[in-house]
Amino acid sequence: MLDPSELYEVADDLPELGRPVLVEALTGVVDAGGAVRLAGQHLLSTLEHRLVVTFDVDQLLDYRSRRPAMIFLEDHWEHYEEPVLGLYALNDSAGTAFLLLCGPEPDLQWKRFTAAVRTVMARLGIRVTVGLNAIPMAVPHTRPCGMTAHATRPGLVTGYEPWLRRVQVPGSAGHLLEYELGRDGRDAMGFAAHVPHYLSQTDYPEAAETLLTALSKATGLLLPLDELRTAAAAVRDNVNQQLEDGAEAAALVQALEEQYDAFMRGRESTNLPAATTGPLPTADELGAALERFLAEQAEPGGPPTP
Template identity: 70%
Template sequence: MLDPHELYQLTDDLPELGQPVLIQALTGFVDAGHATRLAREHLLSTLDAQPIASFDLDQLLDYRSRRPIMTFVEDHWESYDEPKLELHLLRDDAGTPFLLFGGPEPDLQWERFTAAAIALVGRLNVRLTVGLNAIPMAVPHTRPTGVTAHATRKDLISGYEPWLQRVQVPGSAGHLLEYRLGEQGQDAVGFAVHVPHYVAQSEYPAAAELLLASVSRSTGLLLPTEGLRSAAELVRTDIDRQVAQTDEANALVHALEEQYDAFTRGRAGSNLLGPTGPLPTADELGAELERFLAEQGKPGDGPTG
C-alpha cells in the first residue's frame, strides 16, 4: 500500500480540540432523499466551519463515472465545480468543537483511504466517529421517519431497535471505515435514515433532520435543525397535495401505511426492504406512487399545471 499519510494535508494551526466527535458524511453511494448531503450542507451553512484537512481526490476519484460540472458561457468556460473531500472544524450551539468529514466517496484506493482516515482519527484524538446514510425503504411519508443504527459496540446504540435482520448489501467507503475502526477497537456509530422510496430521488429534508437529531442523541452535541424542520414541513405539504389529487395515489399510500403498521406491530422476521404479507409488494407500491408523483412534479418544485 502507498503511504496513507500522503493522501491528505493537515493544517498546522489547530486549536485545542479535546476529544472531539467526527461526523462522516460522504456521498456518492446511496443517499436517498439527498439526506446526507442536506445534513452536511446545513451544518456548513449554519455553523462557522474551518477546513483543517484536505484529501488528494486525483488519487481517489473516477472522474469519468462522476464528471464534475463545468459551466460554458457563449465563447468560454466560466467555471469548474471542483470536487473536494475535506475535514472541517465546527462548533455546535454550545460552543463544543466537532469535526465534519465530507465530500464525494472515493472510487479508488479504499484501503489506503481508510488507513488515512483512521490515522486522522488518531492524530486528532477523536473519541467517536459517526457515519450518516440514507436508504430508500417501503415506508409512507405519513408515518414517523425511521432510522437504522449500527455501531462497533452495542452499548453505543442502546435504545435503538433493529429494523433489519441479516442482509448483504454493496459496500461503501464509509461503511468500510466503520468496520476497520471496529477492528482496531475504536468507537464508531452509523445512522441510516429511512426515506420513502417514491421520493428517494427528491430532496427530503425530514430525513436530514432526523440524521442530525440522531447524532445529537448519541453524542450530546447540540446541532441546529430548525431550517431543515421548516423545509420538511413544506415538502410534506407538497407531497400531501399531490397525493390528494387522485384516489389511486391515496390508495397506494394507504396500502403502504397498512404494511408499515403491520410491520411495527410485529417486527420479528420481517424487513421493509422487501414484500410482506398479502399486500402488493413494496416495489409495486413504490413504483406506482413514484410514477404518479413524477407526473405531478417533484416535491418542492411548487404547484404544477
C-alpha cells in the same frame, strides 16, 4: 498499499479540539433523498467552520463516473466546480468542537483512504466516529422517519430496535472505516435514515433532520435544526397536495401505511403482525405506482422541492 500520509494535507494552525466527535457524511451511490448531502450542507451553512484536512481527490475519484460541473458562458468556460473531500472543524451551538468529514465518497483506493483517515483520527484525538447514511425503504411519508443504527459495540446504540437481521449489501468507504475501527477496538457508530422509496430521487429534508437528531442524542452535540424542520414540512405538504389529486395514489399510500402499522405492531409484541382486511400490493408494486404518479405530477415543474 501506497503511503497513506501522502494522501492528505493538514492545516498548519489546527484549532483546539479536545477529544472531538468525528461525523462522516460522505456522499456516495446510496444517499436516498439526498439526506446525507443535505445534512452536511446544513451543518456547514449554519455553524462556524474551517477546513483543517484536505484529501487529494485526484487520487480518489473516478471523474468519468462522477463528472464535476462546469459553467460555459457564451464563448468561454466561466467556472469549474472543483470537488473537495476534506475534514472540517466546526463548533456546535454551545461552542463544542467537532469534526465533519464530507465530500464525494472515494471511488478508488478505499484501503489507503481509510488508513489515512484513521491516522488523522489518532493525531486529532477523536473519541467516537458517527457515520450518516440514507436508504430507500417501503415506508410511507406519513409516518415518522425510521432509522437503522449500528456500532462497533452494542452499548453505543442502546434503545434502537434492529430493522434488518442478516443481509448482504454493497459496501461503502464509510462503512469500511467503521468496520476497521471496530477491529481496532475503537468506538464508531452509524445511522441510516429510512426514506420512502417513491421519494428517494428528490431532496427529502426530513431524513436529514432525523440523522442530525440521532447524532445529537448520541453525542450530546447541540445542532440547529429549525431550517430542516421547515423544509421537511414544506416537502410533506407538497407531496400531500399532489396525492390529493390522485385517488389511486392515495390508496397506495394507505396500503403502505397499513403495511407499516402492521409491521410496527408486530415489533411491539411476540405475535405476528396483525392481519389486514385484505391482500396488499407488494412494496415494489406500491413504490412503482407512486413513483409514476409523482413523476407525472412533477413533470411541468420538476420533482417536489421544499
